[in-house]
Amino acid sequence: MKKLITLLVSLTMISCASAFSAYAGEFEVPDLPKAEREALKEIAKQFGSETDYLTYVNYATLTIADKISNKSYAEFLNRCNNAQTALDPSASYSATLQGGRCMGISLIEILSHNGYFTPSDIHAGATYLTDIELDNEAKYYTDFYSSVQLYTEFDLYMRWYLSHYSNEERVKMLLDTAEKATKEGKYFLMVLDASNFSHAVTGIGTVDGDWIIEDKHYDKCVLTYDSNAVNANYLPQKMVCWGFTPETSLFINTETNEICIPAYCNYVKSPLNVFSTNDDSLMRYKGLLNPIDSVDTDISEITEIDVSGSSTYSMTGTRADGSSYNCGADSYKNFPTKNGKAYYLDGKNFTVENTFGTDLDVTFTDTAHTIICDTNGSVNSIYKDDSVVRVLGGGNEFDYDISVIFNEGNYKFTPHYRWNFKGGTSNQMGVFQTDNGIILSGNNGVKCSLSIYDSIFDEDMHDAVYNTDINIFSANDVMISCKENSNDLVFSIGENFDIPVEVGDVNCDGKIDAVDASYILSDYANASTDKKTILNEQLADYDNDEKVDAIDTSAVLAEYARLSTI
Numbered sequence: 227m228k229k230l231i232t233l234l235v236s237l238t239m240i241s242c243a244s245a246f247s248a249y250a251g252e253f254e255v256p257d258l259p260k261a262e263r264e265a266l267k268e269i270a271k272q273f274g275s276e277t278d279y280l281t282y283v284n285y286a287t288l289t290i291a292d293k294i295s296n297k298s299y300a301e302f303l304n305r306c307n308n309a310q311t312a313l314d315p316s317a318s319y320s321a322t323l324q325g326g327r328c329m330g331i332s333l334i335e336i337l338s339h340n341g342y343f344t345p346s347d348i349h350a351g352a353t354y355l356t357d358i359e360l361d362n363e364a365k366y367y368t369d370f371y372s373s374v375q376l377y378t379e380f381d382l383y384m385r386w387y388l389s390h391y392s393n394e395e396r397v398k399m400l401l402d403t404a405e406k407a408t409k410e411g412k413y414f415l416m417v418l419d420a421s422n423f424s425h426a427v428t429g430i431g432t433v434d435g436d437w438i439i440e441d442k443h444y445d446k447c448v449l450t451y452d453s454n455a456v457n458a459n460y461l462p463q464k465m466v467c468w469g470f471t472p473e474t475s476l477f478i479n480t481e482t483n484e485i486c487i488p489a490y491c492n493y494v495k496s497p498l499n500v501f502s503t504n505d506d507s508l509m510r511y512k513g514l515l516n517p518i519d520s521v522d523t524d525i526s527e528i529t530e531i532d533v534s535g536s537s538t539y540s541m542t543g544t545r546a547d548g549s550s551y552n553c554g555a556d557s558y559k560n561f562p563t564k565n566g567k568a569y570y571l572d573g574k575n576f577t578v579e580n581t582f583g584t585d586l587d588v589t590f591t592d593t594a595h596t597i598i599c600d601t602n603g604s605v606n607s608i609y610k611d612d613s614v615v616r617v618l619g620g621g622n623e624f625d626y627d628i629s630v631i632f633n634e635g636n637y638k639f640t641p642h643y644r645w646n647f648k649g650g651t652s653n654q655m656g657v658f659q660t661d662n663g664i665i666l667s668g669n670n671g672v673k674c675s676l677s678i679y680d681s682i683f684d685e686d687m688h689d690a691v692y693n694t695d696i697n698i699f700s701a702n703d704v705m706i707s708c709k710e711n712s713n714d715l716v717f718s719i720g721e722n723f724d725i726p727v728e729v730g731d732v733n734c735d736g737k738i739d740a741v742d743a744s745y746i747l748s749d750y751a752n753a754s755t756d757k758k759t760i761l762n763e764q765l766a767d768y769d770n771d772e773k774v775d776a777i778d779t780s781a782v783l784a785e786y787a788r789l790s791t792i
């Protein structure tokens with residue numbers, strides 16, 4: 227015999243790339259004997275199943291028009307790091323919440339049970355979570371805690387975990403997490419992930435036993451609250467969550483590591499992957515109630531790489547211990563993105579080799595920064611080694627567009643959070659991040675434009691540009707920084723980049739000569755005929771009259787003549 231359980235399949239897409247539509251349906255569920263069901267329900271009461279869950283179900287009602295006026299979105303945005311703010315956070319936020327609020331429901335249940343806030347913090351006068359109704363205040367907190375999964379620290383760790391560990395390792399870690407939490411009387415988080423299914427549930431405890439489900443034996447049960455399970459007699463306008471239901475629990479064979487969730491047996495279309503954590507700091511990170519601003523889990527060496535473009539490619543990663551591995555192999559789990567794939571590496575260094583095609587676009591993120599590297603033309607590879615990002619070509623011209631977004635506050639060399647370099651070269655281009663500035667390196671010097679983003683928001687919640695299309699032209703490698711307590715740019719050259727470039731030295735070769743004068747005259751002629759200029763105006767405006775013209779050319783020649791007689 228099989229029975230029907232009513233599930234609200236409105237699943238949060240943890241990946242945030244897309245979302246399932248809300249859909250209420252019934253699926254055949256393997257039958258558990260009544261005595262076993264009742265026994266599990268009695269055990270669940272020991273873990274708080276009568277009071278410590280939210281009675282409203284997973285839901286998805288946010289519309290595109292709602293997102294900007296939504297109060298929880300404003301709170302989420304205030305806590306975003308620089309890269310998240312710059313890269314269209316409203317799209318990620320709305321896509322996630324349109325897929326459901328299961329993550330928010332689970333996190334509120336976990337953090338409330340674990341003692342970080344009380345139900346009355348959400349609803350005045352509420353003693354238990356079951357006292358809370360789904361009104362605007364409850365939606366505000368639930369919506370916000372659903373968005374916590376989008377923060378870099380949470381997102382990096384969860385997806386790295388799912389791609390890094392084997393099924394056997396994940397099951398063993400789930401059991402360890404569940405056993406530890408059970409002994410401590412705490413709830414914990416699980417994310418269930420499959421090809422057509424991604425859903426957050428609350429783990430409340432474990433129990434040993436002997437269950438036969440569809441002719442398979444299971445000896446461990448992880449009890450859950452699942453916000454997809456609704457009262458079988460619900461009315462669409464007043465759906466009520468069951469709280470604990472045996473059918474949504476995880477039954478595990480500890481010898482084979484096989485997991486069965488009866489409620490989803492006939493829905494999940496691929497092997498089920500489980501992310502589990504009892505790290506409360508990860509769930510409290512940047513929260514609304516009793517928040518913290520760091521996590522206990524070490525994620526310092528995790529890097530996300532998104533690869534897109536028209537090329538086929540191979541990818542090699544380097545772990546923190548220096549060993550290399552093929553992180554682009556088919557056996558290495560990746561996550562689909564809108565235009566490519568995302569990989570999660572246990573190290574900060576990698577190489578993406580272009581094996582066919584031209585364009586190669588790579589975005590990589592760790593907790594310190596996000597770097598976006600888009601190319602067009604004959605590009606052989608993009609690689610990162612410590613603080614260096616380099617694009618290598620095959621001897622033919624290619625264009626590059628590289629943005630460096632600093633997430634963890636301002637470095638001493640810059641008050642700006644985002645630097646964008648656009649240009650072209652015939653062989654290679656490198657961007658080096660140092661404590662004192664950003665070094666640009668090219669095989670034939672550097673010729674590009676720089677746009678700087680200073681303020682993270684404008685009144686429309688978009689990047690506010692500080693300055694755009696600043697020309698960078700150098701015969702050698704050059705370091706760019708800002709004057710102390712100033713937005714003015716400083717260009718430095720030399721072996722240790724400790725020699726400031728003087729005004730008039732427009733090609734940054736360390737001397738003022740007739741070549742500089744010739745460049746200034748050529749740039750002046752181009753500007754006069756509305757053609758593209760290549761020189762940095764700060765260095766070319768020798769007389770500091772806020773324009774580059776023939777007078778600057780004459781002044782540079784005069785200075786060259788003076789220096790020649792010394």
